[in-house]
Amino acid sequence: MIYPVIWQDNQAILIDQTRLPETSTTIAIDSYNAMxxxxxxxxxxxxxxxxxxAGYGMYLGAREIETENKTQFLQHLEEIAQHLRQTRPTAVNLFWAIDRQLQTAHQHSGNVAEIKATLLETxxxxxxxxxxxxxxIGDHGLTALPQTPEHLTILTHCNAGALATAGYGTALGVVRSLWRENRLQRVYADETRPRLQGAKLTAWECVQEGIPVTVISDNMSAHCMQQGLIHA
Structure with missing residues (x-):
C-alpha cells in the first residue's frame, strides 16, 4: 500500500510528489512551518x-508552543491554524482537518500536555x-461498473489515487478493488496537462502495484472511447 503521509519517529514522513516518477524519495517534517x-x-x-x-501540522505546531497556560496555548494554536489555512485555500479537507483539531483543543477539559497528546491522536x-x-469507496464502486466483459479497461484522469488521499485512493481505489478481484484488464491514464498528474502519479502508482497501465495524451480519450477501448 502507498501512503503519502505516515507518522514515524515523532515526525511526519511525506512522499515528495514533486519528484515522481523519476525519483521516489521522502521528506521528514518536524515543524508546522515545514508542513x-x-x-x-x-x-x-x-x-x-x-x-x-494539516492534521499533523496542527499537532506539530501545538508541540512547538511552550506555554502551559491554556488560554495562551489556544491563542497560539489559532495563529498556527490561520497560517496553515493560507497554504492551499482551494483544498476543502485542509480547512476541515484544521477546524477538527481546533474543536478538539477547545473542547478538551485537560491541561496543555493532555491537549497536545489528544491532537496527535486526532x-x-x-x-x-x-x-x-x-x-x-473502492469496494462500493465495483457495483457501479459494467458486469461484462469479465475484464474491464478503465480510463482515469488526473490522480485520485493513494497519493491524493491517506492511502488506497478514491477513483483509483475502485481500480485497486477491481484489480484485487481479478476483473481489471488495463488502465488508460490521461496524461492530465498542465501538471501531468496522470502521467507522473497515476501511472507511477499503477506500476508500483503491478497494475497494467497505458498513458495517453488528453486528446486521445474520445478516440479510445469511440474505438471501444474503454469500458468505464
Missing part, C-alpha cells in the same frame, strides 16, 4: 492527503478514517 511549505509547494497534494497533512484518527473511507 505548511510542503502543502504550499505540492510536495503533498490532493485534498484528502492535504487534510491528513491526526492519526483523521488518517485512519480516510483510508477506511477510500477502501469502502
Amino acid at each position: 505548511a511549505n510542503a502543502i504550499k509547494t505540492m510536495i503533498v497534494r490532493g485534498a484528502p492527503a492535504i487534510g491528513v497533512a 491526526a492519526q484518527q483523521i488518517q485512519a478514517e480516510d483510508v477506511a473511507t477510500c477502501q469502502a
